[in-house]
Amino acid sequence: MEIEGQLDNLRITVVAEDSVQYESSYLGQHGISLLLEAGREGDVKRVLVDVAQNPDALLENMVKMAISPASIDAIVLTHCHYDHTRGLAKVLGEIGKKNFPVIAHPDIFRLNFTTDPFLRYVGVMDGDSREDIEAAGGMLYLTRDPMQIMPGLMTTGEVARVTNFEEVDMSLFTVIEGEIKSDTMLDDISVAAHVKEKGIVVVTGCGHAGIVNILRHIRSLKGEQKIHGIIGGFHLIEASETRILKTVQGLKEFEPDWIAAGHCTGFRTQVELFNTFKDRFSPLCTGMVIDI
Template sequence: MKELDALTITVVAEDSVGYETPYLGQHGISLFLNAVRGETRVNILMDVGQNPKALLTNMELLNISPGSIDMIVLTHCHYDHTQGLVEIIKATGKRNLPVVAHPDLFRVHVITDPFLRYIGVPGEDQNKVVEEAGGVLCLVSDPLELLPGLMTSGEIQMLTDYEEVGMALKTIRNGNVSEDSVVDDLSLFAVVRDRGLVVMTGCGHRGIVNIVQQGVRNTGVRKIASIIGGFHLIESSDEKIEKTAAGLKALDIDSVKAGHCTGFKAQVELYHAFNDNFSPMHAGDIYRF
């Protein structure tokens, strides 16, 4: 896989904020990527959280103009990654803005524990409204190169024996109810010159070890500079958390930056595994590769 010359990742939405910082927190995640290859600079917004006011406030504090966004990538359908999409598209002032996601993004998606609730893309951010606002939906299940050195993961293969979705999720198609394994869950893989592979996740519903291993397979790069994002271990058993940390530790990973849905217990376990090479994520954090 070709390489980026540099990659800067700014956390513009997160559940946590740093000590004595002015940023706003929310239940959700959004990363602003500035990818550089030669004379080409591309700005990508990965997910939009669920509170566009907080997101836009943080972007202003970080001197990031919505008009600088070249494309949006949505990692999966959940409202805490997609709510306010239309408002963000409008804030860019652009027409024909690529919005990259899986073809199943706009399906009916519900959780049945403790009772039936819809947790998918909100109605005001559905596909027709996105297109009317100026977005162009690029819905793909295969890996997609966003620029040389940066790609989407495609559908994540679930190969480990300890990573499962683990939520009471259902979808409804043609009147039939079925289990929903969040097949639309995608990540971003970047290869940065002299640094290695950078893996960026939204929630990692299909397993963070599965995701990182797929990143290695897709790119052919074994040296992993960092894994960044939500790992969805917040309601996982101690056994799964321990196996996940061990699975990551067995890989050649320089740093782990986890937040959003990772959960405190998992963050502690990851800290024990990676020591000072682990850090929790906060809104306003900036990572440079």
Template sequence: MLNSLTVTILAEDSVGYETPFLGQHGVSFLLEARSGELVRRVLVDVAQLPQPLLHNMAILDIDPTTIDAIVLTHCHYDHTQGLTEIVRAVGNRDLPVIAHPDIFRPNFETVPTLRHIGVMNSDTREAITAAGGMFFPVRDPLQLLPGLTTSGEVPRTTAYENRETNLKTIRDGRVEVDPMIDELSVYATVQGVGTVVVTGCSHAGVVNIARHARTVAGTQDSGGTGDGTRPAEGNTALAGSAQVAAIIGGFHLIEADAERIRKTVADLHTEGVGHIYAGHCTGFPAQAALYSTFGDAFTPLRTGQQFTFSQ
């Protein structure tokens, strides 16, 4: 487990009142994870414009060369564009860049017109590698250090989430609905706090992501199979009781109907999620619904915020 976790919002769609930060459509989070003497800084997504990201880092006195790894939550340009430039700014040879193996597939909309919204041509695998990135293409949870892991593919268990049909891909020359199977989250388990979930857009469904966190975080911390599918022998209690202390990110409810919003908020509440930090693609109606249920345990995301979780 971690002793502490600090999450800094480096990019978000909104900025706070009287702050000097630059906002943009997209998200980027810096995670600083401490485990004993060990400190690791993991950048989760890079939004779509490197300049405001680097501007915000400078204001917060964050040196990009101290970043140890980058996790990409999914292919969309508002999470991945400019990655090559950020990898170059980090400047570390063989910088781990962790993402789903399908992240470079075509991903596009056709309404109102054909538009690619996946990884852009300036950020191909070859460009990232040439800039110093070491690509980790992974479907399974990948432990970054004990207590900090990526989610791997998120099982779709709720009946009402993951119903998007406007996102398309091409497979074997056929145009298909893209199930966004590349969606990853990051799960950080902090001693005395529980598991903090960091999510990009929650295309897999934020309730699915929260439920998967309980399984994966328990498995990883207990030194389980490492495949994220089952906990180690004798540690089922730990896996089952892993408390979701917080969820931070975009909940992708901006186009959801009132019924889906109602079910999502109710299920997050039933799951016992301790605090919700939601912005980006969450949308105002969902933010309002989350606030009316979670009250002070709801915080709207703003660029430049920092949250620390420790005992």
């Protein structure tokens, strides 16, 4: 499957993120939520990628940013983790629509837990179950496949794991038929936009599939298109030095015009990205706006 069509322009607003800039009045939280405003043929569609974990802070930021929840047309959940999905039903209530598209992987409601430092469930929380989402007006589109949201904008679907250095290195587990298995986060999906005369823009949640895997996967869907920009979390906060260096090297090969990474990317990786990409790199922060 390919990205069919192109967007005329794309605005990305960081509605929620872990950091807040000097003198900013936005509310920070551990989590991420990015609003994509996709322009095509005189029309604009708004897609929210993740809802972070504190819907009150998210909604307050939206008021400050003059984003009306009712103007949102669809939500993509990049994976199950609570810092991307918590409060979804409340946000859907504010959006106030019926049959509102919520796109995610079919495994998103599974048991997903860690035991470090103690047994703890980290997946979709109480209050945001399938039933809660539907009762709040959401219509779930659960698929492993790439899914077109509009011409020029799609989800990646399940990402093939092809690199030898991007294993999911968190101690995450699930239970399958009574057996505890390590959870490889197959539900980790990203969003790809194709913007006219610019190229592909890649939007990740945590990038648990590995950011280089994600880029290669998008290339396999779309061919040798220019990768224009990459924004989101790369989940390298606990990664080894070797993995960080290999990842940054892997990103370099795609020659992106810009990278904006934060949330779970980790300070050491941000430093390495800055040293490599200089002005083409920016750390994410709440309220950042990128116009493409």
